[in-house]
Amino acid sequence: MKSAAVLPIAALSVIAVGLVGCSTGGAGGGGDDSTLTISGWSGDETMEAIIAAFEKDNPGVNVEFTGLPWPNILTQINTELVSGTASDVVVVFPGNGNPITAQTLAKGDYLVDLSSQPWVSEFNDANKAVMGADGEILMVANNFTIIPATYNTQALEELGVSAPQTWSEVLDLCTAAKDKGKVAYALGGLAGGTFHYLPYALTATLVDGPNPDFATEQAAGDVTFSDSEWSTAFEQYTEMLDAGCFTTDTLGTSLEIAQEQVAKGDAVGIVTVSNHISDIEGYAPEGTTFETAAFPATDDPSETILPVGLGAGYGVNAKGNVELAKKFIDFYMSEEGLNIALDAGSIFPTVPVEGFEPIPALAGVAEQVQSDRTAAFPDQTWPNSNVNQVYMDQVQKLLGGQTSIADALAAMDSAYAE
Amino acid sequence: MGTPALRESATLFPKKRRRPHRGYASSVWWFVLPAAVLYVFAVVVPSAQGSFFAFTDWDGVSPNPSPVGFEQFTKILSDPNAVIAIRNTLLVAIVVMVVQNILGLLIALGVNSRIKSRNVLRVLIFAPVVITSIAVGFLWKNLLAPDGAVNQGLEAIGLGALRQNWLGDPDVAIWAIMIVMIWQFVGYSMVIFLAGLQGIPDEVLEAASIDGAGSIRRFWDIVRPMLAPAITINLMLSLISGLKVFDQVWVMTQGGPGGATNTISTLIYSNAFQLGRFGYGAALAVVLTIFVAIASAIQYRLLARQES
Numbered sequence: 066m067k068s069a070a071v072l073p074i075a076a077l078s079v080i081a082v083g084l085v086g087c088s089t090g091g092a093g094g095g096g097d098d099s100t101l102t103i104s105g106w107s108g109d110e111t112m113e114a115i116i117a118a119f120e121k122d123n124p125g126v127n128v129e130f131t132g133l134p135w136p137n138i139l140t141q142i143n144t145e146l147v148s149g150t151a152s153d154v155v156v157v158f159p160g161n162g163n164p165i166t167a168q169t170l171a172k173g174d175y176l177v178d179l180s181s182q183p184w185v186s187e188f189n190d191a192n193k194a195v196m197g198a199d200g201e202i203l204m205v206a207n208n209f210t211i212i213p214a215t216y217n218t219q220a221l222e223e224l225g226v227s228a229p230q231t232w233s234e235v236l237d238l239c240t241a242a243k244d245k246g247k248v249a250y251a252l253g254g255l256a257g258g259t260f261h262y263l264p265y266a267l268t269a270t271l272v273d274g275p276n277p278d279f280a281t282e283q284a285a286g287d288v289t290f291s292d293s294e295w296s297t298a299f300e301q302y303t304e305m306l307d308a309g310c311f312t313t314d315t316l317g318t319s320l321e322i323a324q325e326q327v328a329k330g331d332a333v334g335i336v337t338v339s340n341h342i343s344d345i346e347g348y349a350p351e352g353t354t355f356e357t358a359a360f361p362a363t364d365d366p367s368e369t370i371l372p373v374g375l376g377a378g379y380g381v382n383a384k385g386n387v388e389l390a391k392k393f394i395d396f397y398m399s400e401e402g403l404n405i406a407l408d409a410g411s412i413f414p415t416v417p418v419e420g421f422e423p424i425p426a427l428a429g430v431a432e433q434v435q436s437d438r439t440a441a442f443p444d445q446t447w448p449n450s451n452v453n454q455v456y457m458d459q460v461q462k463l464l465g466g467q468t469s470i471a472d473a474l475a476a477m478d479s480a481y482a483e
Numbered sequence: 484m485g486t487p488a489l490r491e492s493a494t495l496f497p498k499k500r501r502r503p504h505r506g507y508a509s510s511v512w513w514f515v516l517p518a519a520v521l522y523v524f525a526v527v528v529p530s531a532q533g534s535f536f537a538f539t540d541w542d543g544v545s546p547n548p549s550p551v552g553f554e555q556f557t558k559i560l561s562d563p564n565a566v567i568a569i570r571n572t573l574l575v576a577i578v579v580m581v582v583q584n585i586l587g588l589l590i591a592l593g594v595n596s597r598i599k600s601r602n603v604l605r606v607l608i609f610a611p612v613v614i615t616s617i618a619v620g621f622l623w624k625n626l627l628a629p630d631g632a633v634n635q636g637l638e639a640i641g642l643g644a645l646r647q648n649w650l651g652d653p654d655v656a657i658w659a660i661m662i663v664m665i666w667q668f669v670g671y672s673m674v675i676f677l678a679g680l681q682g683i684p685d686e687v688l689e690a691a692s693i694d695g696a697g698s699i700r701r702f703w704d705i706v707r708p709m710l711a712p713a714i715t716i717n718l719m720l721s722l723i724s725g726l727k728v729f730d731q732v733w734v735m736t737q738g739g740p741g742g743a744t745n746t747i748s749t750l751i752y753s754n755a756f757q758l759g760r761f762g763y764g765a766a767l768a769v770v771l772t773i774f775v776a777i778a779s780a781i782q783y784r785l786l787a788r789q790e791s
Contacts, residue, residue: 140756147544164543164759173544255624255650256737314629316740317651322628450758458564462741465653 100127101389102152104142105379107132111409118405119396126389139164146175146382153385154393157204159375160195160445162453167380169450171198177381178202182391184398187416192375195445205394206378207403208412211371212262212269212442213357213430215342216334217327217349220247221356224333228358228429230366232301239310242333250305251332253323254315254464259337261460263305263360265442266336267298269370270362273440280446283481290481291474299470301362303463316465324348336360339413340376342426357429371433374442375415448481455480537765544759555766565767568738568745571657572771575664575746576725576778583665583721584714587672592702594673595680605677609670616667620734623663624650627735650736653743660744663731668724672717679713680706715786722782726775747771 105112109132116128131152133141138156143164145151157176158166170176178201179185185193185202197203216228224245229235235249242249253259271294272279282288290296305311312318312326324341326332328348335345342355349355359371379397381390396402403418413434414421423431433439444453459473468476537555541548559565590608594601611619626632627649634646649659683706691701707714729748732738738745738753745753747767755764 136757143543143756163757169542169544169759172542173546175544254740256739312629314648314651316653317627317629317648319624319628322630451760454753454758458739458741461739465651465740467653467741 098386098389099125100129101154101386101393102129102131103154103379103393104131104133104138104145104152105154105156106138106377107134111406111412114405114409115397115402118401119393122396122401123392128393143170146170147173149384151175151382151385153382153387153390154379155382156377157380158377159192159204159206160442161447162444162450164450167196167203168198170380171201171203175383176203177383177387177391179205179381179391179394182395182398184395184416191441192415195375195441204378204380205398206375206415207397207406208376209339209373209415209434210376210442211339211357211373211413211427211430211434212266212336212360213339213371213427214250214266214334214336214360215327215345215355215357215426217330217332218354218356219352220327220330220333223330228334228356229361230358230369231361231364233364235305235310235361236308238333239305239308243309247330248312248326248332249310249334250312251318251323251326251335252311252315252464253318253320254312254461255317255319258318258320259323259335259341260315260464261457262338263336264295264298264302264460265372265444266360267301267362268295268443269372269440270368271295271298271301272443274368274370277440280441280443284446284448289474290477291471295474295477296470298362299463299473302460303470306464316461328353339427342424346426355426357427359430359433369438371430371439372442373413373434373439374445376412449483451483452477452480533765534769535765536762537769539762541761541765542759543755543761548762551762555763556770558763559766559770564742564745565747565750567742568747568750568767569770571744572726572728572746572748572774574657575661575728576722578661579664579668579725579728580718580721582661583669584672584717586665586669587717588676588710590669590673591676591680595677605673608673611667612670612674614667616730617734619663619667620731623659623666623731624735627659627663651740653740656736656740656744660728660731660735663735664725664728667731668721672721675713675717676710679710683709711786715783718782718786719779722778723775726771726778747774 103112103116113130116130120126120128129152133156142151142155146155146165156165157170160166161168163169167176178197180197180200180202182202182205184205188196193202196205214228221227224238224241224247226234226238226241229238239249250263251259252263275294276282276288279288279293283290283293306315312323312332320341323332323335323337324345325348327335328345329350330353335341339357342357345355346353359369361369363369379394381387381394398416400418403414403416406412407414407418407421413423413427413431444456447453455476459468459476462468463470463473536548538550538552539548540551540554594604594608598604614622628634629648629651631649633649637643637645647655647659650656687705687709688701691705696704727748728746729752732744732746732749733752736744738749747770751764751767751771754760754767
């Protein structure tokens with residue numbers, strides 16, 4: 066072969082190899098009927114246990130699990146779904162608010178409608194509303210996330226008080242804690258902290274309690290953040306700040322430091338999601354025990370509403386191995402799957418499970434969850450992700466004294482109207 | 484080295500300069516082609532696609548984005564977060580560039596001397612450069628916590644009045660992030676200056692000393708001009724990395740508190756990948772690219788003139 070011909074061929078071969086190496090390999094999924102791919106949370110031992118049981122029940126089926134950390138999970142699953150390379154089963158959040166929520170992904174038909182699956186009838190309408198869009202069910206979660214106030218029992222005993230049941234008792238706890246050189250409520254105000262949960266706890270009682278249709282009315286434009294009890298919730302939040310209820314230098318305090326403060330008894334309590342309880346227990350000295358209660362916003366305990374939302378769950382990739390993926394989701398929601406999840410620890414099942422006993426720390430709110438004196442997290446019904454971002458920014462600004470309550474709520478209204 | 488006779492013949496009959504083979508020029512292009520195609524495939528096409536989205540309302544999910552003209556760019560000007568991010572980006576780029584290079588040069592001059600521990604110092608000062616920015620961010624996030632090592636250290640040496648809420652105070656947080664960036668990359672500047680300093684012949688400096696030039700005169704009239712290429716490279720690299728800063732900000736504050744430490748890069752990430760505002764994120768990316776290009780071009784021309 067002449068050298069003049071060899072050069073172009075060699076060059077084109079290199080290009081071809083390079084391009085093949087860069088290609089994505091077409092549609093996602095496991096590639097054959099007996100292989101199922103799942104993208105979930107890294108280190109999710111509960112999911113790994115469910116997968117092992119699923120493989121045992123389905124001989125010949127091979128499940129490949131990819132664990133992804135927060136916040137990469139948001140961008141990776143979103144990008145893979147859009148580019149058609151996602152796993153057969155992927156993590157999906159309920160409602161709106163981030164790139165892999167049911168309602169965000171509904172815009173692109175990336176997920177399979179699961180509304181004919183057997184477990185759907187177990188969910189109430191409020192839950193179904195955030196599990197999909199336009200009457201379709203696009204995800205399911207096996208656990209609730211709760212926002213209780215979690216208290217260090219020994220720290221409460223040291224102060225000689227019990228978990229507050231009224232707003233006045235909250236302020237009394239702040240005074241009692243300060244007198245003993247403690248913090249009443251640990252608050253991680255740094256990004257990724259706990260600062261945004263307490264207003265959710267307050268609005269559950271102040272906004273959703275008196276008006277369970279608030280989210281619907283807001284979507285219709287009949288009510289706004291500014292002209293609602295959200296302003297009272299922010300007033301009470303700043304009242305707690307001014308009363309010295311929170312960690313000093315709260316905006317510089319990370320999630321981990323806030324958790325450590327309550328674990329070690331330097332803080333008496335913390336208002337955060339129930340998923341954090343196991344982390345707090347991990348920081349605590351041996352013998353420390355924790356208890357939970359709904360965080361009150363009024364002086365009538367019967368008015369207190371607990372924020373409870375569907376946790377992150379799973380959906381089925383429309384371009385994946387759909388039948389096997391649906392079979393897995395059914396197993397995930399079966400009694401066997403739910404019991405495996407319960408054995409793994411701190412979850413509150415979204416559907417009734419016979420003989421369910423919550424972990425001791427959650428016993429204080431179990432009755433309230435089961436009797437449905439609850440409200441969904443407000444962010445799950447917000448119409449776009451930016452409302453959540455603006456909310457976070459404004460809460461940090463309130464804590465830093467950089468904005469007024471009226472301006473903060475106006476900014477949230479503006480983001481809601483986008 | 485040839486014999487005199489051979490050298491003479493070489494002068495008398497100068498070797499005829501060989502003209503390149505007819506196919507030489509085209510074969511060079513064949514060698515360039517694979518890299519050029521890969522570059523177009525991996526850099527030019529995605530960049531063009533990304534820029535295209537800046538003129539759409541794409542949310543990162545919907546299959547058919549609508550064209551919106553320059554709407555995303557006009558939004559930037561009316562977005563208070565974007566204004567803060569642009570201000571922070573320019574502040575970080577300028578402060579980090581100036582301070583990092585002044586410190587890097589001073590350290591390089593120090594460790595270029597004959598002090599005994601110079602090699603140990605060089606390693607210690609360069610060490611943070613090889614740590615990933617994410618790890619550095621996590622490390623300093625803990626050190627700068629309200630009860631972290633920095634505040635405890637200040638208390639311990641009687642400077643408790645300087646104690647700060649480093650990452651929680653909106654007026655202080657961006658400066659704390661800049662300190663971390665300078666701490667991490669001052670060793671990088673030092674190494675480049677050190678290489679430049681070691682290329683300056685001792686005889687030149689010794690001759691200047693004999694002629695009576697003091698240390699400041701020697702630095703200004705001899706060392707500085709001969710370090711010009713190192714200065715150019717250092718200023719360019721630190722300016723560009725300052726304009727693109729993301730990792731340290733994201734790990735330490737995620738742009739908070741209340742958006743006070745956002746930079747253009749963090750805003751691009753949060754808009755495009757967290758808020759589903761891909762078109763707006765792409766428009767911010769185009770703005771950042773223009774900033775980097777203009778700043779680099781101006782700086783390069785100024786420094787090239789100084790070098791010549």
